[in-house]
Amino acid sequence: MDRCWGISATADEGSSTARKTMEYSTVPRALGKRHASIIPVGLDEVLESENAAANITRLGSSEEATAKPRRTRKHRKSTHVARKEEKERLLNEMAILNAQLESLKQQAMASMDHVDQETTRSIQVGRKLRYTVHRNQQKFGEVASIMSEISLCNAQAGSPLHDKITLKRDQESRRKLLRELKASKISKGEHFLRLRRPNTNLRSICDEGRRFEMGNGDFFSERLSITQLKDARSVKQIYDLLVFYYSNIEISISEKIGHITVRLDDDAGSKSIIQNRLRSTTIDDLKVESNTIIFAQFYEQREGDYGVIVLDYVEDDEKYPYQRSECLRKDVVAVMEVRECPQSTKDDGKTTVVLTRWVQNKLRRPEFSVSIKHWNGLCEKMDMFGKTVQLSLAEDLYIEALGLGMPGN
Known part of the structure; x- marks a missing residue:
């Protein structure tokens, strides 16, 4: 039957159609709507082609699924659960650390209980030493207190270097008395300085002193100093500078302290025995007087040159009496020594000059009234008379270093 018209086909037509069908079935065709309407293909062939295409599609999909598996989604913990777990972990860790700490404490206590005998003995010795040092410091404090009382008693009794000096009016007797006193004053000054100077190396700087008011109202000061003069060329140079300074002390006092000072005496008979009868006027218009004798001696020896200078005040002077109703009186007792000292402990031959x-200064309470302010000002500046020595030495050493030489030489 003809499929187009529904008419039965003849035998020849049927065989012809069968051949064509077999021919087309041997060649695979991609079917579509347009081809289906044009190419005369059997229904079974069309269905088989569609099934084959579907199978190919499913096979490709399964292969893709096998090649790229889908990633599974992880389960996410909630915040409170995560924090709870973290808290539990930290608590467990803290418990472990506390247990370790207790173990370490027990080990430390056990080690302290088993200290060896040598360590125990060292601890005991250290305790005894600290106790002994503490007791000695207390004793030293008591000794210092006693020494202060002794110093006060000595100041009231007078200086160990002081000798009562009374000068007459005539010039010859004055000079004779001072010449007779010189040897004993120099010897006494050397002996006192050996006892008073600390048994330390002269290479070390030393500066100590005390100041106090005595029972009668006089003001007292005492000072010991050791100074290294590294710029000095020799002992003789410093000795000459000191002698020159005390021969012209009124100039230094006027320049460096500001007290206008004049010299009242006119006796310059010897360079090794000098009298300084001075009167100073302060800024507050107060007058201060002093009468001091300077004894100087220089020694040249194989062991080393050295010089000694001793100062002592005059108790009574008929030619230049004290003006107690007008002036405050200042008394000075001093001893100075200049010698060489090695610069270091090494025996390299290098030396330095040591002063x-x-x-010892004493400012006597005057017979006339003085305000507390002015009195305290004088007491504060009393030690400056001695400090001008070092200032003058430094200036003169600098001048000589420039090659200008010392005045008067």
Whole structure:
């Protein structure tokens, strides 16, 4: 039957159609709507082609699924659960650390209980030493207190270097008395300085002193100093500078302290025995007077040159009496030594000049009234008379270093 018209086909037509069908079935065709309407293909062939295409599609999909598996989604914990777990972990860790700490404490206590005998003995010795040092410091404090009382008693009794000096009016007797006193004053000054100077190396700087008011109202000061003069060329140079300074002390006092000072005496008979009868006027218009004798001696020896200078005040002077109703009186007792000292402990031959000074000043309470302010000002500046020595030495050493030389030489 003809499929187009529904008419039965003849035998020849049927065989012809069968051949064509077999021919087309041997060649695979991609079917579509347009081809289906044009190419005369059997229904079974069309269905088989569609099934084959579907199978190919499913096979490709399964292969893709096998090649790229889908990633599974992880389960996410909630915040409170995560924090709870973290808290539990930290608590467990803290418990472990506390247990370790207790174990370490027990080990430390056990080690302290088993200290060896040597360590125990060292601890005991250290305790005894600290106790002994503490007791000695207390004793030293008591000794210092006693020494202060002794110093006060000595000041009231007078200086160990002081000798009562009374000068007459005539010039010859004055000079004779001072010449007779010189040897004993120099010897006494050397002996006192050996006892008073600390048994330390002269290469070390030393400066100590005390100041106090005595029972009668006089003001007292005492000072010991050791100074290294590294710029000095020799002992003789410093000795000459000191002698020159005390021969012209009124100039230094006027320049460096500001007290206008004049010299009242006119006796310059010897360079090794000098009298300084001075009167100073302060800024507050107060007058201060002093009468001091300077004894100087220089020694040249194989062991080393050295010089000694001793100062002592005059108790009574008929030619230049004290003006107690007009002036405040200042008394000075001092001893100075200049000698060489090695610069270091090494025996390299290098030396330096050392100046040792011990000075005792006393400012007597005047018979007339003085305000507390002015009195305290004088007491504060009293030690400056001694400090001008070092200032003058430094200036003169600088001048000589420039090659200008010392005045008067």
